[in-house]
Amino acid sequence: MGKKVDYRELGLTDKEYQLIVETLGREPNDLELEMYGVMWSEHCSYKNSKPMLKRFPTRGKRVIQGPGENAGIVDIDDGQAVVMKIESHNHPSAIEPYQGAATGVGGIIRDIFTMGARPIALLDSLRFGELKSERVKHLFSGVVSGIADYGNCMGIPTVGGEVYFESCYTDNPLVNAMCVGIVNKKDIVRGKASGVGNPVMIVGALTGRDGIHGASFASEELSEDSEEKRPAVQVGDPFMEKLLLEACLEILKSGCVVGIQDLGAAGLTSASCETASRAGNGIELDVSLVPRREEGMTPREVMLSESQERMLVIVKKGRENEIEEIFRKWDLAAVTIGRVTDDGFLRVKDGDRVVAELPVKSLAEGAPTTVNESKQPAYIKDVQRIQYDQIPVPEDFNEVFLKLLASENICSREWIYRQYDHMVRTNTLVLPGADAAVLRIKGTKKGIALTTDCNGRYCYLNPLEGGRIAVAEAARNLVCVGAEPLAATDCLNFGNPKKPGVYWQFENCIEGMSQACEALNTPVISGNVSFYNESKEKAVYPTPVVGMVGLIRDINKIVTPGFKKEGDLIAVIGENHGGLDGSEYLRVIHGRVAGNPSIDLEKEKAVQKCCLEATKQGILNSAHDVSEGGLLINIAESCIKGGVGARIELDSEGKRWDEVLFGEAQSRIVVSLSEHNCKLLEKISEQVGCKVLIIGKVAGKKLIARVDGSTLVKQDVAEISRKWRERIKCLME
């Protein structure tokens, strides 16, 4: 044996180490200590976040599986269910963008098919620094290629997501991948090691030395030394995963499988102790039986390896042959390495020698949760205070409009999603670039709508309101395409939780999200926490990304954002007030990140009800939610997507003109409809208790916006379309 492992280097505290010794009644050996180190890392144990996560509403009449499993499940009627989860791969992507992003996608796909579901869609929520430096461009380009190559090769369409570019993400980009699957309710499988004596098999790729300590690496801040942790980044092989996917879905159909779990963070250690813990059992396994990619691997390396594309399968005793045969068909290994026991221990053997023996409950769930100190950071007061009389109203609104339209946070994402196969499996009815993606469910009239959302700047300025807005906007995006929001999954990206200011942001975001989830009836069914998104002592904006699924009962009634017909009237559902707080306008035009954004959830609910009902009645020709860039950018996008102009006539009601055009006040949806349907829309709005205001007409080839009788913006749609579409390409190529 080499030198004794120091628990502190594994990220364990004195208190945690003592607890381990007490639990075992002895000192752990090096391997055992390392296993505790990874399992009790923040990444695996959620020790810093668990108490807060309990705040989320997680129940609902459609919820089949809430948090705690590999992924959440929600009922979509007819015996079918949607399985979904979002997960971060931030730190690996900061060091090795291509592989970091690729393996992030690979991991989340496994979480979905582990539940017995066929993965049918991917979404990606990305954050980078401003697209100025070569380094940021390298990260951005690498991450997009990594996502593309993995998802494309798997034959799973990447249908949506979002990306923001802000300087706080320069050194610590965020890469959150979401996967969605479909399963027949009767075919749902869970990650449980049930049935004492049942064999435990490892299937898929061979085990190598890659990714050792990936989970620990994800649980500390990025630093100058992080580059040296490149070996902690795993390497992905989407072809292997495609075979694994098909083979796993085939064995699940065979009826031989008791439980199945992906080998993700902390590899074999976490998969074995988590499946045993869920079933209240133990597992005994022999590392010498694990098929390896390299010679001379130690038990430690086998137990901690995060080699990708592997699964642990618990099989009905006596049916191992059937599993082996199916894997042989797909040219993959399937080897029995152990069995389920009744003693509640994870016993690791190397041949005949026992090398580790740990109680699974303690290992999987025993990490003591820490209540961190929470304190409102000093910056909040400074940024929320903003004196608008010191911010000049622009003279040339055309110039401001064009600048905003070309902002990295507003312009078209085509350069990105053109690299993703977003059509494979021929279900994608609404392609990327709309408020939400829509996929049909073959064999039914149903569809599902999918989106991810989070404006980190709002969360930075006011974490509570920002959290509420993230949920509200996700749901609003779904109703814009005609879907009823069903459930959410979240990826909580924050800085170092040991810093009271960061923890305060975390608490407040969760509180805000929970309030909105309750108001909009969208329980959280799965999620992931990513702390330590910091470098050089600076944290990223609090970025709680919300992924959401909605149900469309009749796919013939889908609505898209582009204007469809000249002569249609343009209306705003909701109150057309301004709200420059936290706006892209303030950042791009005035260089300010300031203000105090807010949302009224009751009003939001009414607006969403109104829009959803209008889509059900089939009276809307387009719908698009007002977000970054405000009302005029929203209308410009609908013009561009429809290839047609619009005339807008607004009354400022005494407000600033820049606020009227570029304010980002929440709870607004712009729709277009034929004149004879306006009465119907007004009737719906009266019933649900929200306002509707006609503001213009779809007409001509130009976008013309007048406020208080003055023409402020007049632009040729073909011209702005080109600028909007080519912006990222121009920056990147």
Place this chain on the structure above:
Amino acid sequence: MKFGVVMFPGSNCDVDCFHVIKEVLKEEVEYIWHKEPLRESKRYDCIILPGGFSYGDYLRPGAIARFSNVMEGIIDFAEKGGLVLGICNGFQVLLEAGLLPGAMKRNKNLRFICDNVFVRVENNTIPFTLKCKKGQVLEIPIAHGDGNYHIDKKTLKEMKENNQIVFRYCDEKGEVSEATNPNGSIDNIAGICNRRGNVLGMMPHPERCSEEILGSADGKLIFDSIMKYLKGE
């Protein structure tokens, strides 16, 4: 009529082709597993090599798939005049197997491209395009990283003389130009056939646009043409 869709390890548009034949055309269709030799007793009328990443595109797209057990039988089938349609990766396999001339390079911009494009029908006399008009413009998706078709000048000239260029990338009016070439393909070529016209390789995906709800049903013309030919109408 009976269709066969080959499943290589890594195929992923196999399900999409299967769906169109079964649910849209309402014809008989089976998967053909790559490890098994093609059995003549199956009496397929048309065999489709689908898109995807057979063998992970390792080495070169299609380079390993051509050595699959099933390929020998498919080459036989084609030589006897059977209809073989290779889409995207299937096209790449046909090139590697020597059933069609030429080779595929990485896209000119070195990135994967998924988009709706337009192609012009240059040859409407083969079984796959009988129902198209010559010069007709089809709106059809592409999704590939290696669609930059290449062939030497001499062979290209022969192919043109033999009417082997079937589809070329164009704009919505049918104009073929460098601006309408998504991947750098020589002469804007999007699809070619063998001399006899019973083997077609195309990069665009007709199975992705065979239903109106997907935005375009232009791809169905290809499948309808096959049916018309097979039925001898």
